[in-house]
Amino acid sequence: MILFIDTHSSLITIALKNKDNLYIKTKESEYSHSIYTMPMIEEIFKENNLNVKDLKKIIVVNGPGSFTGIRIGVSIAKTMAYALKIDINTISSLTAYLVSNGSGKKRAAIIEDSKGYYISVFDENDNNIVPEYYSEENNCEYERVEEKLDVDKIIKYCENMKSENQHFVKANYVKKIEVES
Amino acid sequence: MKDVYILAVESSCDETSVSIIKNGFEDIATIINSQIDVHTKYGGVVPEVASRLHLENITMVIDECLEKANMKLEDMDAFACTYAPGLLGSLLVGVEATKALAFIYNKPLIATNHMMGHIYANMIGNKLEYPLLSLIVSGGHTDLILMKSENEFEYLGQTLDDAIGEAYDKVARILDLPYPGGPNVEKYALQGEPTYKMPNILNDDSYNFSFSGIKSHVNNLVHNERQRGHEVNKYDIARSFQDCVTEHLVDKTKKALLNYNLKTFLISGGVAANTHIREALKSMCDSIGVEMHMPEKKYCTDNAAMIGAAAYVLYKNKQFSPLSTNAESHVRL
Numbered sequence: 001m002i003l004f005i006d007t008h009s010s011l012i013t014i015a016l017k018n019k020d021n022l023y024i025k026t027k028e029s030e031y032s033h034s035i036y037t038m039p040m041i042e043e044i045f046k047e048n049n050l051n052v053k054d055l056k057k058i059i060v061v062n063g064p065g066s067f068t069g070i071r072i073g074v075s076i077a078k079t080m081a082y083a084l085k086i087d088i089n090t091i092s093s094l095t096a097y098l099v100s101n102g103s104g105k106k107r108a109a110i111i112e113d114s115k116g117y118y119i120s121v122f123d124e125n126d127n128n129i130v131p132e133y134y135s136e137e138n139n140c141e142y143e144r145v146e147e148k149l150d151v152d153k154i155i156k157y158c159e160n161m162k163s164e165n166q167h168f169v170k171a172n173y174v175k176k177i178e179v180e181s
Numbered sequence: 182m183k184d185v186y187i188l189a190v191e192s193s194c195d196e197t198s199v200s201i202i203k204n205g206f207e208d209i210a211t212i213i214n215s216q217i218d219v220h221t222k223y224g225g226v227v228p229e230v231a232s233r234l235h236l237e238n239i240t241m242v243i244d245e246c247l248e249k250a251n252m253k254l255e256d257m258d259a260f261a262c263t264y265a266p267g268l269l270g271s272l273l274v275g276v277e278a279t280k281a282l283a284f285i286y287n288k289p290l291i292a293t294n295h296m297m298g299h300i301y302a303n304m305i306g307n308k309l310e311y312p313l314l315s316l317i318v319s320g321g322h323t324d325l326i327l328m329k330s331e332n333e334f335e336y337l338g339q340t341l342d343d344a345i346g347e348a349y350d351k352v353a354r355i356l357d358l359p360y361p362g363g364p365n366v367e368k369y370a371l372q373g374e375p376t377y378k379m380p381n382i383l384n385d386d387s388y389n390f391s392f393s394g395i396k397s398h399v400n401n402l403v404h405n406e407r408q409r410g411h412e413v414n415k416y417d418i419a420r421s422f423q424d425c426v427t428e429h430l431v432d433k434t435k436k437a438l439l440n441y442n443l444k445t446f447l448i449s450g451g452v453a454a455n456t457h458i459r460e461a462l463k464s465m466c467d468s469i470g471v472e473m474h475m476p477e478k479k480y481c482t483d484n485a486a487m488i489g490a491a492a493y494v495l496y497k498n499k500q501f502s503p504l505s506t507n508a509e510s511h512v513r514l
Contacts, residue, residue, distance in 0.1 A: 034273055038280040038504040052285055067229070068270055071236050075277040082240040083254055083285050167241045177229045 007073030008065030087163035094120035100150035189489035192275030193267025200485035205493025210250035232270030261492030264292035265509035272508035292502035302476035302487035319450030320346030338388025348392035373416030379425035
């Protein structure tokens with residue numbers, strides 16, 4: 001059984017996949033990710049009569065996006081993976097959009113924030129040809145994919161990834177903060 | 182009664198700390214991962230940097246604590262965290278990690294107020310008699326609180342402007358002393374004499390405090406001396422400042438102890454690690470027959486042991502929190 005957690009944007013997505021089913025819960029939240037995320041995880045297990053101890057792996061979207069949102073998802077994910085001693089994979093929010101949409105084409109995922117754009121580009125074969133970067137202007141000429149998640153495709157994309165060490169799981173902020181630059 | 186083990190997480194500012202506390206007073210293991218070296222570079226705590234480091238360290242600190250205690254997460258009766266007050270981004274990392282543990286092990290989540298933690302730092306290895314007067318002195322607080330019983334908090338007074346720790350840090354900046362400012366002002370004060378005249382602070386009938394006036398006074402004093410080409414004796418200024426604020430604390434505390442006829446007094450918070458302040462309050466308490474408690478210095482600055490001690494009081498009262506608990510930057514007791 002695999003748990004998927006995405007808190008990088010105003011749409012929280014929690015999903016649970018076992019061999020028969022894929023369960024998904026979503027919730028719109030502006031500044032209340034902390035209020036909703038853990039209860040959504042609890043509910044998805046309860047409502048479907050599933051036991052958290054049967055989890056084998058967690059996939060967490062670790063950014064870029066809302067710094068606070070990312071931290072909430074990543075803190076939960078790495079602590080759960082650590083406590084349950086199970087595998088964990090992180091996936092970039094941009095990669096999550098790219099593998100969810102427009103396969104077989106050259107395409108870009110673009111996430112806007114108040115000051116600029118996070119951009120990443122995939123080719124026809126899902127190779128990342130322009131590494132993730134942050135720009136104040138949207139200077140990307142490729143076709144832009146929708147900001148929609150296809151959890152099945154994301155789980156499949158992560159299938160053969162090696163588990164990360166839970167302790168070393170980090171957020172993917174992309175953008176440097178002012179004191180560092 | 183069965184022994185109660187609580188795993189507590191503190192991440193409200195720049196320390197990631199995890200403790201396992203037995204029955205509210207026995208510190209089985211405490212790990213404190215301080216970010217002080219990082220923040221020294223910037224001359225103070227940068228909230229975004231602090232949040233990032235908490236997230237990187239959180240599970241490692243939990244793991245180290247369990248290893249030190251030679252215990253497992255399964256052995257815990259409850260999971261506690263600081264949920265307020267503090268830096269939101271920092272608090273959230275600890276709050277979410279603790280919620281995840283409470284969920285997995287199906288044990289109570291105890292969201293604990295950081296200030297309550299400071300007070301109950303006095304419970305570690307100690308027994309308290311109520312009613313009592315509690316003085317919290319830290320970078321964000323200067324509060325006089327009357328506690329008629331273990332879980333009752335009545336604010337008698339607090340600072341009207343800056344917290345005492347904040348005043349120490351600002352004086353450190355004025356004197357060009359490095360971060361962390363407070364402890365450095367204390368070091369300088371030890372080698373100085375109270376030769377500079379300081380203002381008479383808020384000498385009124387209330388139990389409130391004020392520290393912005395003296396900060397401005399020190400600022401003007403240093404500025405004027407430098408303008409006149411006089412050398413500023415940093416040691417003497419630190420000493421004059423420290424004597425003045427200490428007297429302010431002692432006066433207000435003494436008044437509250439006498440007016441409420443209290444026999445027990447305790448201090449807590451980061452500034453409670455200041456030896457001069459501890460000694461001055463102790464000698465005042467001795468002179469009026471009040472028993473004074475102060476935490477060991479290691480429990481004065483931010484740590485999770487005090488959160489575990491406070492959480493035990495909430496545990497006994499079954500004051501548990503839901504998984505929807507949010508972090509909050511400002512909450513009174």
